[in-house]
Amino acid sequence: MTDASEDAVRGYYDAIDAGDYEGFADLLAPDVVHERPDRTIEGRETLVGFMRDDRPNKDTSHDIGAVYADGPGAEVAVRGRLRDADGAPMFAFVDVFEFRRENADETITRIRTYTQ
Numbered sequence: 419m420t421d422a423s424e425d426a427v428r429g430y431y432d433a434i435d436a437g438d439y440e441g442f443a444d445l446l447a448p449d450v451v452h453e454r455p456d457r458t459i460e461g462r463e464t465l466v467g468f469m470r471d472d473r474p475n476k477d478t479s480h481d482i483g484a485v486y487a488d489g490p491g492a493e494v495a496v497r498g499r500l501r502d503a504d505g506a507p508m509f510a511f512v513d514v515f516e517f518r519r520e521n522a523d524e525t526i527t528r529i530r531t532y533t534q
Contacts, residue, residue: 422524423494423517424485430515430526431480431496439470445526447518452529477503510534 426445433442443466452459459465470476482498494515500508516528 422519423487423515426517426524426526427485427494427496427515428482431482431498434469435479437470437476439466442466442469447525447527450527450529452531454531455533475502475508478508479505481507 429441430445433439433445443462446462446465448462449460450462450465452465459468479501480498481501482496484497486495486497487493494517496513496515497510498513499510502508510533512532514530514532515526517524518527519525
């Protein structure tokens with residue numbers, strides 16, 4: 419895994435948890451696709467709007483257990499738990515990220531979320 423892709427993945431969760439939707443948008447490609455168990459969200463503005471305005475529970479935090487990748491250019495998988503405002507676990511998840519390199523940054527192009 420490149421440092422840039424790990425930074426992008428960690429920044430993704432940090433931005434969501436902090437409500438930093440401008441920083442969140444900066445990590446996403448304009449044509450990003452997020453495949454979730456309940457829906458598919460296409461486009462940066464649509465995904466940012468969903469996270470900012472339409473998520474069922476916005477007062478959450480992501481507890482990252484592990485980050486996995488096979489090497490440079492590989493998909494990155496993240497295993498973790500979503501926690502509510504009191505820190506109680508809501509569910510476990512695995513997110514699989516794909517990237518496009520833009521300048522020195524890794525831009526997120528696709529996210530597939532699996533929950534348990």
